[in-house]
Amino acid sequence: MPPLLETTGSLSRAWASVLARVEKDLGAPEVDAWLRGSRLLSCEEGVATVEVPTALHQTRMNAYLPLVREVLAVGDCRTRVMDLDVEDALFSPEFSLPAAELPAAAPTPAAPALRPPDSLVLHPDYNFASFVVGPCNRFGHAAAVAVSERPATAFNPLFLHGSVGLGKTHLMQAVAHGLRERNPQIRITYLSCEQFTNHFILALRQGSFDSFRDHYRHTDVLIVDDVHLLANKQRTQEEFFHTFNALHGAGKQIVLSSDSPPQDIPSLQERLVSRFKWGLVAEIEKPCFETRVAILLRKAEKIGIELPESVARFMAEHVQDNVRELEGGLLNLKALAALDGQTISLRLAQRALQPSTAAGRRAVRMDDVLEAVVAQFGVKLPDLQSKRRSQSVVGPRQVAMYLARKLTAMSLEEIGGYFGGRDHSTVIYAVQKVTDRMRVDGEYARRVTEIERLARAGGSRRS
Numbered sequence: 001m002p003p004l005l006e007t008t009g010s011l012s013r014a015w016a017s018v019l020a021r022v023e024k025d026l027g028a029p030e031v032d033a034w035l036r037g038s039r040l041l042s043c044e045e046g047v048a049t050v051e052v053p054t055a056l057h058q059t060r061m062n063a064y065l066p067l068v069r070e071v072l073a074v075g076d077c078r079t080r081v082m083d084l085d086v087e088d089a090l091f092s093p094e095f096s097l098p099a100a101e102l103p104a105a106a107p108t109p110a111a112p113a114l115r116p117p118d119s120l121v122l123h124p125d126y127n128f129a130s131f132v133v134g135p136c137n138r139f140g141h142a143a144a145v146a147v148s149e150r151p152a153t154a155f156n157p158l159f160l161h162g163s164v165g166l167g168k169t170h171l172m173q174a175v176a177h178g179l180r181e182r183n184p185q186i187r188i189t190y191l192s193c194e195q196f197t198n199h200f201i202l203a204l205r206q207g208s209f210d211s212f213r214d215h216y217r218h219t220d221v222l223i224v225d226d227v228h229l230l231a232n233k234q235r236t237q238e239e240f241f242h243t244f245n246a247l248h249g250a251g252k253q254i255v256l257s258s259d260s261p262p263q264d265i266p267s268l269q270e271r272l273v274s275r276f277k278w279g280l281v282a283e284i285e286k287p288c289f290e291t292r293v294a295i296l297l298r299k300a301e302k303i304g305i306e307l308p309e310s311v312a313r314f315m316a317e318h319v320q321d322n323v324r325e326l327e328g329g330l331l332n333l334k335a336l337a338a339l340d341g342q343t344i345s346l347r348l349a350q351r352a353l354q355p356s357t358a359a360g361r362r363a364v365r366m367d368d369v370l371e372a373v374v375a376q377f378g379v380k381l382p383d384l385q386s387k388r389r390s391q392s393v394v395g396p397r398q399v400a401m402y403l404a405r406k407l408t409a410m411s412l413e414e415i416g417g418y419f420g421g422r423d424h425s426t427v428i429y430a431v432q433k434v435t436d437r438m439r440v441d442g443e444y445a446r447r448v449t450e451i452e453r454l455a456r457a458g459g460s461r462r463s
Contacts, residue, residue, distance in 0.1 A: 015040035015050075018071045022064055034060045046075045120180075120188050125302070126173035132298055134291025137167060140282040144171045147253060148178025151186075151221060155280035157244075157254035161261050162284030163406075164435065165322030168257040171284070172223050175255055179221060189219040193229040197236045217246040221253045227276075228258040228432060231266045241272055248275070259432065264412075266429040287323065292316035295326055305334050311349045318353055329353050364407040364455055366418055372454035373400040376447070387420050398430035399448055403455055405431050 018040070023031045038061075041049040048068065052058050058079045061068075068077045128148075133141050140162075146154035158175075160168045176188050191199075196216075203212035216222065222243070230237050247254055258265060261283070262276035287295065293309070293316045300307035307330075315333075319325045333352040337344050374381050377396040384397055397419055404415045405427065412424035419426075438445040 011040045011043065014043065014072060018064075018068055021067055021071050025067065035064065040072075041080070043072055043074060048072050048074045048077045050077060050079050052079050052081060120176065120190060122173045122176055122190070126170045127177045128174045130298070130302075131167065131170055131174060132287075132291060132295045134287055134294065136285040136287045136291055137171075140168075140171060140284045143280050143282050144175050144255075145178070147255060148175045149182070151179060151253035152251050156248065157256055157276060157279040159262060159276050159279065159281045160255075160257045160284055161259065161281065163259065163286065163322060165324035166284045166286065167323055168284055169225055172225060172255055172257055176221070176223060179253075187218075187220040188223065189216065189221065190223040192225045193227045196224060196240065197229070197233060200236055200239055213243075216243050217250075219247070219252065221255070222247055223255040225257050226259070227256045228260055228265045228428075229436075230268060230272070231429065231432065234267075234269075237269050237272055241269065241275070244272070244275055248278070254279075259435075260428050264425060264428050266425045266432075286320065289316055292319070292326060295323060296330060299327055299330050303330070303334060305330075305337070305344065307333075307344060311344055311346055314346055314349055315353065366404055366408060366410065366415075368455045369400055369403045369407060370418075372451045373403070375454070376451050385419055398433050399451060401427050401430035402434035402448070403452055407452065407455055 015038075019031050019035055022035060038050055038052045041051050043049075050061065050068070052061055058081055061079050065077050069075065128141075128145060131137075131141060140160050143155055143158055144160075147156075147158050160171060162168055173190070176190055179186050179188060199212060203209045230240060244254065256276065261281055262268065262273045265273075293312050296312040296315055297307060297309070300312070311333075315326065315329055319329050329349075329352055333344060333349055336342070336348055336352050342348055370381060370384065373379070373396050374384065377399075379393060379396045383393050384400060386393070401415055401419065404410060404418070405412070408415075412427045415427045416422040416424055434448065438448055
């Protein structure tokens with residue numbers, strides 16, 4: 001084996017040399033379209049093995065084999081289709097996916113984005129009038145309003161990012177409401193990234209790819225929530241890239257949301273990162289105290305309860321993570337008042353927010369998170385902070401990263417430093433993995449919630 005190819009880093013450098021040679025001989029578009037998502041797996045005994053995103057890429061690779069063999073100085077080059085997600089498997093001639101293993105979105109009722117434009121379903125309360133503006137979201141709100149007034153001319157694309165429950169979905173639906181009010185005939189496609197992926201898989205399975213492309217590329221406005229779910233889905237990323245190009249080139253508006261900025265989405269193709277940043281990238285931050293009070297008073301009026309400002313201020317002091325927690329606490333307060341036949345008071349608000357406010361919310365430290373995770377999973381702290389990648393350690397480590405991100409004020413880099421010096425993209429990936437599993441696994445969600453409760457109560461357990 002040539003000395004250049006003795007390590008994983010050397011393999012990457014060698015493949016970069018192949019890409020540079022192909023780009024020089026055949027042009028950058030060839031590399032972007034067919035080689036950018038591939039990687040060199042090994043180069044031993046005169047044989048190179050290259051992993052490609054799909055079987056289509058595998059076929060196309062034949063055109064580049066002479067150059068690959070020449071640059072790598074090998075006599076043979078073999079290709080292997082990567083197995084990053086379900087839709088890649090559908091392209092592989094060596095793999096047949098049973099219908100029972102396809103995502104649940106395969107049946108027609110689970111494909112709301114394929115309805116006619118006049119069937120667009122939006123939450124009636126998610127409009128600009130009901131959105132409480134504060135320093136944390138003023139920039140994103142102004143950008144969303146501008147897009148609703150001047151689609152494809154103000155900011156295109158508009159990319160909103162921020163933690164869960166801060167109002168990204170509210171703003172995106174408000175854009176759709178505003179566009180519809182100004183032009184009832186406008187064609188709007190609004191869906192989640194998960195729905196886009198499932199529709200893509202369904203089109204592949206049913207052989208209706210032309211219909212899929214016609215639908216997504218002949219809309220006036222494309223609004224996609226949670227595009228961070230494109231992480232590690234190479235085939236879906238490729239199709240989304242072409243959809244994006246077709247719409248943007250036709251002067252159509254694109255609005256996207258994510259838990260993180262484009263450059264922090266793990267394994268997102270560089271060309272998508274670049275396009276997501278073509279327009280405006282706006283962060284929605286956690287609401288400040290005054291904004292939280294205003295949100296509570298607005299929500300209380302909406303659900304028909306009289307909320308004293310002193311109670312609103314108390315709740316705003318002790319619920320800081322996101323707007324959804326504020327709404328949940330307010331609904332708990334309303335339920336308690338109705339069940340007990342009491343008027344709303346500070347004492348009742350304290351009960352409604354337990355256990356987080358029983359003695360006032362304390363600052364959560366990394367030690368609290370680590371202690372709770374170690375206790376609940378039965379792992380050793382040195383293993384949690386090591387480089388080990390066994391599932392018995394990776395799962396608890398991801399939960400610890402998720403809780404550290406949610407409960408502490410530490411940056412992504414600081415959190416990664418606690419776990420073997422990992423970088424920020426690893427933390428983002430861990431947060432997303434835990435979030436996704438909590439959505440579909442109730443028992444797992446309950447366990448993580450219990451660990452969070454223990455981490456929040458960490459000080460009292462040690463005292």
